[in-house]
Amino acid sequence: xxxxxxxxxxxxxxxxxxxxxxxxxxxxxxxxxxxxxxxxxxxxxxxxxxxxxxxxxxxxxxxxxxxxxxxxxxxxxxxxxxxxxxxxxxxxxxxxxxxxxxxxxxxxxxxxxxxxxxxxxxxxxxxxxxxxxxxxxxxxxxxxxxxxxxxxxxxxxxxxxxxxxx
Ligand SMILES: [Zn+2]
Ligand SMILES: [Zn+2]
Numbered sequence: 001x002x003x004x005x006x007x008x009x010x011x012x013x014x015x016x017x018x019x020x021x022x023x024x025x026x027x028x029x030x031x032x033x034x035x036x037x038x039x040x041x042x043x044x045x046x047x048x049x050x051x052x053x054x055x056x057x058x059x060x061x062x063x064x065x066x067x068x069x070x071x072x073x074x075x076x077x078x079x080x081x082x083x084x085x086x087x088x089x090x091x092x093x094x095x096x097x098x099x100x101x102x103x104x105x106x107x108x109x110x111x112x113x114x115x116x117x118x119x120x121x122x123x124x125x126x127x128x129x130x131x132x133x134x135x136x137x138x139x140x141x142x143x144x145x146x147x148x149x150x151x152x153x154x155x156x157x158x159x160x161x162x163x164x165x166x
Contacts, residue, residue, distance in 0.1 A: 008049035012041035065135030
């Protein structure tokens with residue numbers, strides 16, 4: 001869904017849209033399993049056109065310890081500015097970052113791409129299927145939630161904790 005930034009006015013124009021899961025691909029980080037609902041608006045101030053609003057969806061990610069699929073709700077909000085008229089040195093850096101933004105080209109914004117970037121930013125760094133997930137055995141690779149392999153006895157617990165970070 002393309003949004004023409006030139007159409008942005010000081011009076012916000014409401015945008016409400018729902019993208020089906022298959023239209024936004026966040027692989028290999030995760031998989032979207034519910035519609036991505038966005039409610040927001042496009043508007044303009046002295047700095048330029050903005051698109052702001054909030055979104056919600058549900059994703060499937062792997063447990064950071066045992067790799068089984070885990071579902072997580074993702075909600076977030078953003079306010080993106082797409083142009084700067086007067087630039088300080090600091091702002092210039094931000095503008096360059098935005099120019100590299102793949103959602104922004106030829107004066108229009110691809111809303112699905114913008115949401116894809118926001119969802120990836122909002123993904124949790126670590127997800128556990130449960131608080132006390134025991135993870136995979138670093139020696140034999142078996143799921144220690146399911147099987148009590150005998151390798152764990154000879155692993156230094158400090159070393160095991162280090163392995164969990166990988
Ligand atoms: Zn787990
Ligand atoms: Zn083992």
